[in-house]
Amino acid sequence: MSALLEVAGLQVRFGEVAAVRGASLTVNRGETHCLVGESGCGKSVTALAVMGLLARGAKREAERIVFAGQDLRGLSDRAMSRLRGDRMAMIFQEPMTSLNPSYTIGSQMTEVLRRHRPGTTRARAVDRAVELLGRVGITAPGMRLGQYPHQLSGGLRQRVMIAMALMCEPELLIADEPTTALDVTVQAQILRLLAELQRDLGLAILLITHDLGIVARVAHRVSVMYAGEVVESAPTAALFAAPCHPYTRGLLSCVPVPGKVRRDQPLGSIPGVVPRIPPGFAGCAFRDRCAHARAECASNVPRRAVGPGHEFLCTLAPDWACAEPVPA
Amino acid sequence: MNVAAAPAAHPAIEVRDLRRVFRVRQGLFAPPREVVAVDGVSFRVPAGSVLGVVGESGCGKSTLARLILGLLPPTAGEVLVDGRRLAEMDRRARARLIQPVFQDPFASLNPRRRVRDIVAMPLVAQGDIPREEIGRRVAEMLDRVGLSREQGDRFPAQLSGGQRQRVAIARALVLRPRVVVCDEPTSALDVSVQAQILNLLAELRRDLGLTYLFISHNLAVVEHVATEVAVMYLGRIVERAEAEALFAAPRHPYTRALLASVLTPEPGLGVPDVGLGDVMPDPANIPPGCRFHPRCPLAFARCPVEAPIPIATATGIVECHLEDRAAAAQPAAA
Numbered sequence: 001m002s003a004l005l006e007v008a009g010l011q012v013r014f015g016e017v018a019a020v021r022g023a024s025l026t027v028n029r030g031e032t033h034c035l036v037g038e039s040g041c042g043k044s045v046t047a048l049a050v051m052g053l054l055a056r057g058a059k060r061e062a063e064r065i066v067f068a069g070q071d072l073r074g075l076s077d078r079a080m081s082r083l084r085g086d087r088m089a090m091i092f093q094e095p096m097t098s099l100n101p102s103y104t105i106g107s108q109m110t111e112v113l114r115r116h117r118p119g120t121t122r123a124r125a126v127d128r129a130v131e132l133l134g135r136v137g138i139t140a141p142g143m144r145l146g147q148y149p150h151q152l153s154g155g156l157r158q159r160v161m162i163a164m165a166l167m168c169e170p171e172l173l174i175a176d177e178p179t180t181a182l183d184v185t186v187q188a189q190i191l192r193l194l195a196e197l198q199r200d201l202g203l204a205i206l207l208i209t210h211d212l213g214i215v216a217r218v219a220h221r222v223s224v225m226y227a228g229e230v231v232e233s234a235p236t237a238a239l240f241a242a243p244c245h246p247y248t249r250g251l252l253s254c255v256p257v258p259g260k261v262r263r264d265q266p267l268g269s270i271p272g273v274v275p276r277i278p279p280g281f282a283g284c285a286f287r288d289r290c291a292h293a294r295a296e297c298a299s300n301v302p303r304r305a306v307g308p309g310h311e312f313l314c315t316l317a318p319d320w321a322c323a324e325p326v327p328a
Numbered sequence: 329m330n331v332a333a334a335p336a337a338h339p340a341i342e343v344r345d346l347r348r349v350f351r352v353r354q355g356l357f358a359p360p361r362e363v364v365a366v367d368g369v370s371f372r373v374p375a376g377s378v379l380g381v382v383g384e385s386g387c388g389k390s391t392l393a394r395l396i397l398g399l400l401p402p403t404a405g406e407v408l409v410d411g412r413r414l415a416e417m418d419r420r421a422r423a424r425l426i427q428p429v430f431q432d433p434f435a436s437l438n439p440r441r442r443v444r445d446i447v448a449m450p451l452v453a454q455g456d457i458p459r460e461e462i463g464r465r466v467a468e469m470l471d472r473v474g475l476s477r478e479q480g481d482r483f484p485a486q487l488s489g490g491q492r493q494r495v496a497i498a499r500a501l502v503l504r505p506r507v508v509v510c511d512e513p514t515s516a517l518d519v520s521v522q523a524q525i526l527n528l529l530a531e532l533r534r535d536l537g538l539t540y541l542f543i544s545h546n547l548a549v550v551e552h553v554a555t556e557v558a559v560m561y562l563g564r565i566v567e568r569a570e571a572e573a574l575f576a577a578p579r580h581p582y583t584r585a586l587l588a589s590v591l592t593p594e595p596g597l598g599v600p601d602v603g604l605g606d607v608m609p610d611p612a613n614i615p616p617g618c619r620f621h622p623r624c625p626l627a628f629a630r631c632p633v634e635a636p637i638p639i640a641t642a643t644g645i646v647e648c649h650l651e652d653r654a655a656a657a658q659p660a661a662a
C-alpha cells in the first residue's frame with residue numbers, strides 16, 4: 001500500500017485560535033481514511049489546509065504536506081488550483097458550496113473537464129458527464145444535464161457533486177461530512193457509491209465525519225481528532241476492538257447501539273464541551289473532561305504505540321485500557 | 329406500553345384522523361399546489377410512555393408535532409391531550425398540559441433575555457402565580473436540568489448548544505406539563521452532548537411521570553428512548569408497534585429499509601444495500617394506491633391501484649397489502 005497523501009506536524013491558526021495543532025496523517029492509495037471527532041475539533045480546517053483553501057487570515061505551517069511525491073507547501077496558488085479538481089478533489093457537506101446556482105449541471109460538469117484538459121471537445125465532455133451521472137446512480141442523466149441545482153433533491157445534488165469531483169479522474173478525494181445533511185436511506189446509498197468507486201477507480205479517500213457508525217462501516221484507517229490534534233490513529237478493526245485514548249472510549253460509549261445499552265440505562269457521556277485552544281497551550285487538551293487526568297497531563301504528553309499502526313496521545317500506559325472494561 | 333404507571337383514565341395523547349394540507353403558491357398565475365403534510369393519522373399514546381416518530385425528511389413529522397402542540401390548526405381531525413380536546417382549551421390551559429422542545433434551541437430562545445427570565449416565561453404567562461413562587465420554581469428547575477445559578481444570569485449566546493437545550497427543557501418543564509413534544513431535540517448536538525441530554529430527558533420522565541412524543545431521524549436514538557415507535561411515510565403512519573417488536577421484527581417494507589440503513593458502529597459489516605432506488609417522495613405529488621409503491625422492492629400488481637388500510641398487529645398497526653396476504657394465508661384465528 002503506497003502513501004498518496006502524507007501530512008505531518010500540520011498547524012493552523014486563526015488569530016487567537018489554534019485550530020490545528022501538529023496533526024499528522026497518511027492516506028494510502030485505494031484506502032479510506034476517516035477523520036473523526038466532534039464539531040470544532042479541526043477536521044474541516046485540516047482538509048482545507050491540505051487543499052490550499054483556507055480562509056484569508058489563516059496561518060498554516062507544516063513539517064510535511066506531500067501529495068503523490070510532490071511537496072505542496074511551496075506550490076504557488078496557480079499550481080495548487082491546477083491540482084484541485086484535477087488530481088485531488090473535494091466534496092462538502094453542503095453541495096451548494098461547490099455548485100453554482102445559476103448554471104446548469106451540464107455546463108458546470110463540462111467546464112471542470114475543459115478547464116483542466118484544454119482541447120477536450122464539448123461533445124467528449126458531455127459524454128463524460130453523462131457517463132459519471134449514470135455511474136453515481138442518477139437515472140436519466142441526459143435530462144439532468146439541463147437542470148439547475150435547485151431543481152434537484154439534496155441526495156441528487158450530493159451525487160452530482162460527487163460526479164463532478166470525478167470528472168478529471170482524481171487520485172485523492174476529500175469528502176467533508178458528505179452525508180451529514182441527508183436522510184439515512186440516502187446516506188447509505190451515497191456511502192455505498194463511494195466504496196464502489198474506490199474499488200473500481202483505486203481512489204484514495206479522506207472522509208471527514210463525526211459519526212462513528214460511518215467510520216466503522218467504511219474506513220480502513222481512522223484518526224480521532226480532538227482540539228486540533230490527532231489523539232488516536234489505528235486500523236479500523238483495532239480502534240473499535242481496543243480503543244485506547246480516553247476521548248475515543250468516551251465517544252464510543254456515547255453512541256446508542258441497539259442491543260448494547262438497555263433502554264432504562266443511561267448512555268455513557270463525556271462531561272463538558274470541546275474547548276477552544278489558544279496558541280501556546282501546553283499539555284493534554286482533554287484534561288478538563290477526562291476522568292483519568294493527573295498532574296503530568298498538564299506537561300508533555302507522549303505519543304505511544306500500542307500495536308501495528310496504532311498510536312495514541314496520552315500519559316496513560318498503553319495497557320491501561322486492557323484493565324478497564326470496554327465502554328458499554 | 330408502560331402499564332406499571334398509574335392506570336390513567338385517558339391516553340396522554342390521542343389523535344383522530346388528523347390531516348393537514350398546505351397550499352403553496354408557485355407564482356402569480358400558476359394554480360397553488362396542495363402539499364398534504366399529514367394525511368389521516370390516528371393513534372393514542374398511553375400516559376408515561378414515549379412514542380418515537382421516525383421517517384425521512386419532509387414526511388410530516390414536524391407538522392404532526394405542531395398539530396399536537398396546537399401551534400397549527402388541523403385541516404381535519406382532532407387532537408386530545410389528557411382526554412381534553414385541544415381546540416376547546418385556551419392557551420394557558422394548553423401550556424399547563426403540553427410543551428415543546430425543538431431542535432434548534434438558539435432559534436427558540438429569545439436572545440435578549442437572560443436564561444432565568446426565559447425559563448420564567450411560561451409561569452409569568454399564566455398570570456396568577458406570585459413572584460416569589462416563580463423565582464423558587466425557576467431556581468428549582470434550573471437546578472433540575474443541571475444549570476448553575478450563574479448560568480441562569482447569562483444570555484443564550486453565552487451558552488453552549490447543550491446548555492441551551494437544557495434551558496429549553498427547563499422552560500418546557502417549569503409548568504409541570506403532562507406531555508412534552510420533542511422535535512429532533514439532539515440533532516444539532518455533538519454525540520457527547522447528545523448523550524448528556526438524552527440521559528437528562530430519561531431521568532426527568534422517570535421522576536416527573538412525563539409522556540413524550542419524540543421525533544428523530546436517528547433510529548438508534550429512538551430505539552434507546554422510545555417505548556413505542558411510529559414510522560411515517562408521506563404523511564401517513566405506515567407502521568406502529570412497541571419499540572422492541574418494531575426493531576426486532578419490522579413488518580412494513582419501508583420500516584425494513586429504514587432499519588437496514590442504520591449504520592451501527594460495528595466494523596466489518598460494510599454499508600448495506602437499502603434497495604429503495606432513487607425516486608424521492610414528494611408530498612405535493614403523492615402516488616396513487618400505496619404511496620410507497622414507486623420505491624418498494626416488494627410492490628406487486630395491487631399496490632399502484634389500491635391504497636392499503638391499517639391492519640392491526642399484536643402491538644400496533646401496519647399498512648401494507650402484504651399483511652393482507654399473510655393474513656389470508658393463515659387459518660382464521662380468534
Ligand SMILES: Nc1ncnc2c1ncn2[C@@H]1O[C@H](COP(=O)(O)OP(=O)(O)OP(=O)(O)O)[C@@H](O)[C@H]1O
Nearest residue numbers: 350352363365384385386387388389390391392611
Ligand atoms: N408552513 C408550511 N407551508 C407550506 N408547506 C409546508 C409548511 N410546513 C411544512 N410544509 C411541507 O409539509 C411537508 C412536511 O413537512 P415537515 O416539516 O412536517 O417534515 P418533517 O418530517 O419534519 O421533515 P424534517 O425531517 O426535514 O424535519 C413538507 O413537504 C413541507 O415542505
Ligand SMILES: Nc1ncnc2c1ncn2[C@@H]1O[C@H](COP(=O)(O)OP(=O)(O)O)[C@@H](O)[C@H]1O
Nearest residue numbers: 014017019038039040041042043044045046055
Ligand atoms: N475561517 C475561520 N476563522 C476563524 N476560526 C475558524 C475558521 N474556520 C474554522 N475556525 C475555527 O477552527 C476550529 C476548527 O474548526 P473546524 O475545522 O471547522 O472544525 P470541525 O472539526 O467541526 O470541522 C474551530 O474552533 C473553528 O471555530
Ligand code: SF4
Nearest residue numbers: 284287290297314315
Ligand atoms: S493525557 Fe491525561 S488528561 Fe489527557 S487523555 Fe490521557 S489521561 Fe486523560
Ligand code: SF4
Nearest residue numbers: 618621624631648649
Ligand atoms: S402495499 Fe405494496 S407497495 Fe406498499 S409497502 Fe406493501 S408491498 Fe410495498
Ligand SMILES: [Mg+2]
Nearest residue numbers: 043044045176
Ligand atoms: Mg467541519
Ligand SMILES: [Mg+2]
Nearest residue numbers: 389390391511
Ligand atoms: Mg422536522
